[in-house]
Amino acid sequence: MKILLSNFGAHVPSVPQSIEMSTGLVPPIVITEGHIDLDYSALLFFDRIILDRDCYERVVASRIAPFAHLRSSLRYLREEGYLDLVAFKTHADANRARIEETAAAASRDLDTWLPELRKQIENWEKIKPGMVQALGKHMTPWDQYSIGIECYLHETTGKIEQAEAEKLKSLVFSKKVRRSAGEREVLSRLLVPFLEMTHLNLVVGEVVGCPQIFDWQTLDGFYRKKFEYHLLRDFEKERVPMSAMKELFSLAFKRYTPQTAQEWASLLQDDRIRDLRERVVQARAEGENFDQDFAQDALAALSTDQTRLQQIQKIVGYITLPLELLPLVSRVVTEVATRYYEHKILKPHRWLYFSSRPAMHR
Incomplete structure (x- = not known):
């Protein structure tokens, strides 16, 4: 069974490629024992991994020291035949109009999507300290906030200003029942990158015949709504293999969690993986x-x-x-x-x- 790893922010129409984000370079990662790598416990339900070719090449060519372990893992998985590379950009460009139109229409429905934006920001704030510690000086100002806030500031001011970023966060979490047209417009623009990003990954998965997508956990709410409202599919049912396997190791058998690509590949060779x-x-x-x-x-x-x-x-x-x-x-x-x-x-x-x-x- 195959799993598609997302390429955060890359090839998304509303995300400027000039934004310098270290976290935007990589697929979904975890921090274990001081190093950054893939989440191998969640991936134990799958035998092959699909990754964006540009993402692979950026990580492998990167000189960012904290990515050394991840670079080694991706090379190993590629050389051993567990990793297939796909040109996400080709599919993103071919479906750009569809992605933009779908996201623009959905972004107007604040009642549906604003709660998911709040969850995304809250979840990012929880994992950010670990990222800051792991990446150190490589954690740029553009890594500090939600991608929606970063894209909005890039378009309006061209830089990250903490005061402006905090104002946008306050707007997102405001309990106001009646919002001005201007406020609604800003909120819609903050949502667009997430809606485009998740839709892009679903399109790529559809094209390459891989409906199972593994993205940053902070985006689960967006995928859940996409599945239930647009695809008429049960998100929780499709997420069971990954989330359950991750919980088994992180909560019940933490000390046995596979922590390297080699350990993951070795486990796949054991016929007890089916059990x-x-x-x-x-x-x-x-x-x-x-x-x-x-x-x-x-x-x-x-x-x-x-x-x-x-x-x-x-x-x-x-x-x-x-x-x-x-x-x-x-x-x-x-x-x-x-x-x-x-x-x-x-x-x-x-x-x-x-x-x-x-x-x-x-």
Whole structure:
């Protein structure tokens, strides 16, 4: 199964390519153990990754030190055949009018989209401190605010002015029931980049036959509304594989989270990946929460069944005692019986053994 990684801000009609954003260079990333890389726990539900060719080339050519780990990962994934490159710009240019018209029309519906803009800004403010710490001096003034605010200031003043940016944020979070025509116009313009961005990724996904899109989590609200209002698709259902897998590792088995491209690729080669995927889907369908209680319950069930297996192994050994005059036959019978019961009893726990593999090899 394939997953398309977004290229934040690139090829979006309303986002000037002259804006110098370090965060705009990269696909959706996470910060783990001091380095920046892809979110491999969420990607465990997929076997191939689709990425914008321009994005790949920019990251690989970048001299930004904090991106060193990400550069190495993308090269590895490309060389090992896990990463396919697609020219997003070609599809963006071919569908520019459609993208612009759809976004412009939607931006007038403030009741639908303004709440999602507020969530985006709130979520960005939560993750920004980590980005500032990871990127250091490479975090430019154009990385500090929501992309809608940055595009508006770029068009109106050509620079980031903190006072003006804060005024725009205040307008977004204002509880005023009646807004002036000017205020409504500004809010619409703040929404357009997000509406164009999400629509562009959906168009590219449609063209390349990859409906699964992985973008920055701050944009989930925009995708949810796009899916439900325009595509008539269940966003939550389509997000289950990624979000559930991410929760499993981040909340229940954090120390086992795959942290490198090599670990991710190694896990994909293990046939127990299917067991893990099936268990995640089953748990979510049954309403189970991936937390410490889930982890403890899973380990307790495994311990119980291992005890049961040990008891059966003793019984099998006892039953085969009369064959001790034929030791080779006795050993073969015992081994075959043991393998049978191991498969039968421990099969439901194969995913649990699998999930611990990354940490075992560090």
